[in-house]
Amino acid sequence: MVAPINKKALSEADIISKYIMPAIKDAGWDDMYQIRQEVKLRDGKVVVRGMAAARKKVKSADIVLYHKVSMPLAVIEAKANKHEVGKGIQQGLDYANLLDVPFVFASNGDGFIFHDKTNPSQLETEITLEDFPSPQVLWTKFCAYKGYTDQQLPIITQDYYDDGSGKSPRYYQLQAINKTIEAVSKGQNRVLLVMATGTGKTYTAFQIIWRLWKAKAKKRILFLADRNVLVDHTRNNDFQPFGQAMTKITGRKVDPAYEVHLALYQALTGPEEHQKAYKQVDPEFFDLIIIDECHRGSAADDSAWREILEYFSAATQIGLTATPKETEEVSNTDYFGEPAYMYSLKEGIEDGFLAPYKVVRVDIDLDLQGWRPTKGQVDKRGHAIEDRIYNQKDFDRTMVIDERTQLVAETITNYLKRTNPMDKTIVFCNDIDHADRMRRALVNLNPELVAKNEKYVMKITGDDDVGKAQLDNFLNRKKSYPVIATTSELLTTGVDAKTCKLVVLDQSIQSMTKFKQIIGRGTRIDEEYNKLWFTILDFKKATELFADERFDGIPEKIIVTKAKDINDPDSDFNDVIESKEAEDTNQEESGDNKITSSNYPDGEIGGDDWQDEEKVYKYHVNGVKVHKVAERVQYYDTDGKLVTESFKDYTRKTLTKQFATLDEFVRKWNQSERKQTIINELANEGIIWDALEQEVGKDLDPFDMICHVVFDQPPLTRKERANNVKKRNYFTKYTDKAQTVLEKLLDKYADAGVLEVENLQTIKVHPFTDIGSVKEIVKDGFGGRNEYDLAITELEQAIYAFPDKSA
Known part of the structure; x- marks a missing residue:
């Protein structure tokens, strides 16, 4: 006699295969064309801290039903039978919103909860396995819901x-x-x-x-x-x-x-x-x-x-x-x-389809305080400089200061040296003249790299045929050169720069449209190239636009107005915005015919020392002292906001939401059969161990790292924890062979961490091969696999014991 199936003991996968899929197929759904299982809708957000990045794990929709491959109709979310039949309905609704479908089913194998948006008078009903609707029933309801005609x-x-x-x-x-x-x-x-x-x-x-x-x-x-x-x-x-x-x-x-x-x-x-x-x-x-x-x-x-x-x-x-x-x-x-x-960009980053970014804001004293010429001072060409205070918006538009250009180029060079000098970089300058000077400064600061390949730094602008010819090579992931491109307008839009890892802003930007386009140069992900995130190096406070409510919202119209209109109570207008911003918005967009070559003496936009129709002279000076005032690193956080904080602060803030006390964390850690599981869970919360190790210290175990960073406990190194275990004569209850294995595993822990202890592959290599094969170690030393696993669990308990509360 066959024993009855204990439905409560079945896994979610078993429930799907034994109950849900048969019910769907019995209703007439075609397994090959209309049913897809484990449909991954998101890629998993990339979390960036320090120089490291990791993807958050995402769940897949258990089952999606289609009329045809281009037309999803319904989402089915399954749970194990120990759960209530409608347990998965909210999760299913989330997937249904992404797919824009009106039908959601949740099941634990006993039946279905059917959420039907086409029937607002009774959104959710419970149906049996046998009553699952046929493809024609759902398609008919879907067409009526959408209002499709036969012609459509x-x-x-x-x-x-x-x-x-x-x-x-x-x-x-x-x-x-x-x-x-x-x-x-x-x-x-x-x-x-x-x-x-x-x-x-x-x-x-x-x-x-x-x-x-x-x-x-x-x-x-x-x-x-x-x-x-x-x-x-x-x-x-x-x-x-x-x-x-x-x-x-x-x-x-x-x-x-x-x-x-x-x-x-x-x-x-x-x-x-x-x-x-x-x-x-x-x-x-x-x-x-x-x-x-x-x-x-x-x-x-x-x-x-x-x-x-x-x-x-x-x-x-x-x-x-x-x-x-x-x-x-x-x-x-x-x-x-x-x-x-x-x-939106924010949705793309949250879903993991677009690369997140960190912002390095560099404040220059000259930009913050302004610069005023001395009485009667002339520029490099002998022109008398108008006596006024020149500020950030003037620099490289009406006033060129060589030392400022040099400082920006030095900062770019030093950043690339700290990260990777071969990371593709776009430097956005105010105009073609600025792009020329920036290229020259970067060439002089990187003589060895330029000697290796003279295309290491290239100016890629609309006026330069040699530079434009290198655009495809810059964008080609298989071409190493050019590495750094200085530009003004040519690269703002329409180029697929998937491998760009550094976007430099030394351009005054008031237009939200242009700002979004420039940021978009770095947002593409290229897994094969290891491009999961990028950095924005900002010298002109352009990234303050991230705080603008228009950054990712529905655009609002800009009404150009004048001061007298604001003061006139009879004036008819709805919204007011600074006229200068609206003018910049109109002028900065290429293709709007607002700026034409006829405005410039040499026929090239931005190619001379004269700016716009007013023909404002661009002064050029040197001998000015310029310094960086501050350099701040900001991250794009889980709420879509830029925050300035260390990774220690981020870790503390994140984990205190999950563990209110040290005891709560220690209990969770000790209850976990394998520490790898909890380490992975913490990684999914955005805790990147490499970044934390760089800030705190590399000899700390993840357990001590959290105890120290989050709960201010004095940490023990792995070596100290291993020595504490050895001092307790812990191994004496085991056979000689088992003692030798555990001692060597403890040494592995001290060197590389707890994952080496948990990984069975560890005992397949030296020095364990000197003791015997895996089978010999497990069976002869411990009596079998269950006994070996128990010994590993007890070893971890000994490692993480708190005999004197010092950890």
Whole structure:
């Protein structure tokens, strides 16, 4: 007679395989196409402390049910039978929100709690295993909930492109794709997607185009960008599957033989009528236009490029941006409407898809106190210097001080020497002249590295063909050089700098749009290159914008106003912001036609000593004493705020939330069968042992590290703990062979820590091989595996005993 199954003793995995999966399959769900298990939706946030980083572990959705691979319908969260049937419902709701699905099931194997957002009058009901709904039931409810018509279904149900590699859209990309497809299928002709830099806007755009194209809803597509590197990168990477159906518009000629066209605005239009290549085809020629980086010139009413969008006004137009632009003259939302979907930098970092950052703020005395010339002082060219106080915003705009440039370059060099001189670095300067001088200073400070390869430091700006030619090598993860790129505007947007580990800000930035774009140069993760985080080295207080509520929120319009309007009670305005900021916002965005080469004597933006239309002279002096006042390291914490603190402080603050007293921590430690488990748990809370060891001392055990840092206990080193065990004649109860093994394990503990004691692999190598094989040690020395494990547990208890309360 077969003994009945003790359901309460079954694991969660057993409950899924023996009860939940059979119930789903019996309801008609296809195991191959409609059911996915262990669906990982997030990557796990990267936690950075010191120079070390680790990912937090994330849970996967137990089961996700799909109508088709592009359309998730329901989440099922399972728990062991010892739990209540609805135990997993809240966890399931979290996953359902990420996937934007209305159906959630929780089960312990006895039945299901069914959370149904399509039925607001009774959101949650309990159903039996046998009553699990069929695919058709959920699909019918889903379509009614969404309000889909029969005409929409062929478009909505078209699958995304699958190359067989296993790559599929992340949850937020799938939401962006599906929401856009849904909007287009309803006849919406203007759609805006807001996705942080590094989250795959181009890949998302490709999948949108692919599904609309394959469904024959859109037949001729135009992908518009304002930089050649964007078009070429798109064509050679994400858009490759279009193959022979795709072309890049060159030579001001639109070839109607192709279905997918990629183009620069500049290739389609110009100030002269003969340059307006887009007029070669009818206004109805394109039925879908994707506008990349739409926060730039295309959004402005008076932009020369806007005429392209207006000519093809009957086409569906989808705008992509990381930074929606809202000023008095330019508004993405006025043109496209409210975003169909938004995915922010903060969300990307929390999910582990984007690299977090630490900020090193460097304050320079000259910047804080200002600098005033002596009476009658002239600059290096003999020009009399206007007598006033020059401050941080003036430096490298209207006033160049060689010693300040040298100090910034020295700080960059010293930081790279402390970390890694070969870390890819972008230095953002105020203009091309500043980028030239910064390059020269960095070259002179790194003679050995430059002698090894003269491309160690390169100026990469729009005016320099030699520098621009090295852009691809700088971005290529397989190319070591260039390492440091000095720039002003060219690298602010549109370049995929996955391996960039240091972003240097020596540029005055008032525009939130530009600030987000610059920070985005470092936010991409490259696991293979070991790029999980990056550093922002800030000399101009630009990172104060992190505190601005607009940094990751929905953008608000900027109303340009004057002082007399503020004082006039009859004035009609809603919000007021400093006019200078709005002007900077307009001027700093490339492509807005607010700054033109005609404003400059040499025809190159920022290429001379004269600034803007007012032709303000740029003074150049030297012989000024300049010093760093302070250098602060700040971290992006779990609440999305920048905090200045040591890792000791972070550890104390984090763990006191979990353990109120020393006794509570010691009890938790001693109750853990294997210390590796609790060490891993603490790591998941953001405790990075390498960083803590650097700050506290490397000979401390994690146990003593926590006791010392969090509870102010005088620590014992591992060697001291090992000696205390030996003094107690602890080993005498074991056989001679067992005593020898335990003594050597204790020595291993003193050298390398408790994980060496717990790892069975330790006794497979010297000096244990001199005693015997693993089998001989375990069986002959201890009597078997259970006895060996018990001896290890008792050894750890002896190690962490508190005989005199000194630890």
